[in-house]
Amino acid sequence: MLSAVALLPGVIAVAQLGRIHPDEVFQALEPAWWRVHGYGVLAWEWRDGLRNWAVPGVLAGFLKLADALGITEPRAYRAVLAIPQAALHAWSLWAAYRFAERRAGPTGGGWAALFVGLYGPVLVFAGRTMAESISASLLVVAMEALDRRERETRAGLVGGLALGLAVVARYPSAIFVLAALVWLAASRRWRLLAFTCASGLAVALALGTLDWATWGTPFHSFVAYARFNVFSGRAAAQFGADAPGFYVKPFLAAVPLWLWAAVPSALSALRQRRAISLPLWCATAYAGVLLATAHKEERFLYPALVLLILAAAPSVVTFLAQEFGPRTRWSLTGLALVSSLAVGAVFPSGDLRADQIRAIVAATRGDARGLLIVNEGLWGSGGFFYLGKRIPWLTCDWPRDAAFQHALRDARFNRAVTFEDRALKELQAGGFRIIGRIGRETMLSRGE
Template sequence: MDITHRPPEVNRTVSAVPPASPTAASEAGADAPTERRLGLLLLLGVLGLGAAFRLYWALYDDGIYWPDEVYQSLEPAHRLVYGYGLIAWEFVEGARNWALPALVAALLGLGRAVGLTEPAGYLALVKGCFALLGTATAWATWRLARASGASTLAASGGAALFALASVPLYFAPRAMSENASVLPVALGLALVLPATASRRALVTGASLLGLAVLLRLQNGVFCVGLLAVLLARRQWRQAGVALAVLAGWALAFGLLDKLTWGRWFHSAIVYLDFNVVQGKAAQWGTEAFDYYPRILRRAMPGLSLLVGALALLALPRAWGLSFLTAAFVLLHAAQPHKELRFLVPAMPLLAALAGVGLDSVLRVLRGFPARATVALAVVAAALLSGANAGTLTFGELGQYERVRPQDSAWDDQGPVNRLLEAAGRLDDVCGLKVEAVHQAWTGGYSYFHRKVPLYAHNGPGRGSNRFSHVITAAGYEGAGTAVAREGSLVLVKLPIAGCTPDPGYSWRLP
């Protein structure tokens, strides 16, 4: 028998399958092998450039955007590892949990174990790790865009909008809760949002979201929103699994507070009472509802409009992710006190949505050259933004915009911090006063790294003999001797033989 012979029915069935139409071929070409290879090459390039930018700023910027990046993370971590540090009010009253300081303390402990026991070493380690965390978030952005239906090429364009954009680059190396939680948010949603997500993906993704809440309470919006999305899809089983996992992480949050503050959910209760019930965060400034889009247009004029337009195109195809992103942004916009850093956890989501929108654009284009050109143009726009990140001012970032909007956002208070490091290396320092700036806008003991009194500008006078050195403006050395200079500031050795002990010295940040 001829084994190649097939019954007529089979032949008819096979021949009945029509060839792909040009339109179908064009749509399939959105992830054709050639475009997939280009997309993966773009992704590698984007991640490499993003890492290079972030590591550069991590190593060459000693400035402070806002005191929280020191006193909510570095300083309490320094106190855990080295036994001393200034204590902000949040860690007096328990308005923060210890998850973030513990994470940073683990990095400081690792640095100590390998010999990085000076600020230049352990701070580079911490900032470098946060920078690489931002790079990993760019990869998670790609995963999220792919999970939302974008092709490899379009998803790489979306990843570039997070990896290379100037605002995410600026915040990346800073040890803030927003940066610590952004990777768990993006990767967690990439795992749980697909309608076909496996049970393992649901458990892992929901756990990452629970971790994100542990690091930053506001990320609870994503958890509640996820349950709403799953229920709206009538995915009852998936919603039940996610709810059970998130409940376990809520229990872990409460237990951590019980063990550290003595009351279940103590930090969440104090934080919400201070910020929402009493509205005391308004003392640091209030802004109008349109603050976030206004500042993003100012910081990244063309790129923010591009991301917004592409994200709107993604709405029909990724409504769940769009809903979660919009809920997070709108709830923050409704709060009187606003800072651009608060939106960092939503930035990879916006970039992923832009990747889905870019995929919609690529699908209407015919031919590989046209699609590749458009994708490369998006990456180029992101790269241009990142290349200009060094020109960002505080006014463009919406910080101090009524006081000193033209000041560079980079290395702000960097001279003070470098002088703190210099003072910490002196053998004869027995006390230090910072006269040049409010203590909250310095790097504290994380930079000073010497267990002697560190006084604020309104502390004891020079004649008190409580300190041997001061950091002051050039020209105010008095009878002292300048031993180090940074710009317009000097580290001055006072003409005293030693310090008088201060039994009333307070470690509390003024």
């Protein structure tokens, strides 16, 4: 059952395409394409060295494998790239089961793992090449490892490895690392703490070596990222700043109804001065930092939400098992799972533009020599990764834009995709004819 659930996010991402945020393409897929093929669109972070090459490097390896197997259709090689992430997600769900099993028994552990795996935002995020997606899966693995009471040496090595890799995938996850180390120290679990630090240090040294090899200086990307996002205030100046209340609406939208049933248990632990669970502590510490950080985005909540679900699910499952008979328990559990799934319809709240990416893939098959994308900017496009070939392409908003006028004059541009039919009449007047529609996108061709 968990194996099938683990595959769902990857299957959804490949079948749906689209992107949660431009970073899904331009911080992972497009750099991997550039690494393999020698061309592509590199975002400013890759010019200034704010990113490390670990995740794009792994994806590039699987992209090379796809090339070696003769897989050249974008959706097909995107499916190949989903393999490592699906394996990571499966590991995280197994970790969620182990974490919950200690508190709710084997049956309760299975149900709690389903609560995590079928949580709507997990289904949306976990199959996508977002830094938050990869980091959150690794954090779940780390939470389970550091929760163990047996074989602490191995637990520390696994936990430190997962925490370190979570930071490599997404530098703000260093907040979770610091919170976890404080929790271990407060719990006086010194052996576990020591091996966690040793394993994490090994990952840090590997990151330093990678940056040295790719950027010319050890830890170049981490230092550049911290300088831009933490110490200079440039992130807020460039991308905007918001009050702490920014997160209230997305948080409330993302929390399934059943999670509130775990609040009394957490409050009781505090009153009795019992230690709260590691994932709850880490999620709370991270949320506090998010509230205090000027630049805010809805997607930043995702890792904390996953850890909250992980922390709450065992107590809710135990409560249902203890307080209700089989028929009522099954009904309430079913309703809880439905409420978890439903959250995926409202979080994240942005437009995935899945029909646009699918239309771009469809329009550029065959003898496409150039593509014009109307009603979309550069960072909302699919890059060369979803074109799958080295052809000229342009984005524009209106027929009066220079890119639109250039594409109409250049005979190489024999394909066009327009969102919500913007400039459709002007495209048809320029010799394009409609060849199909996918959702809100219209595909056009000319010269045939």
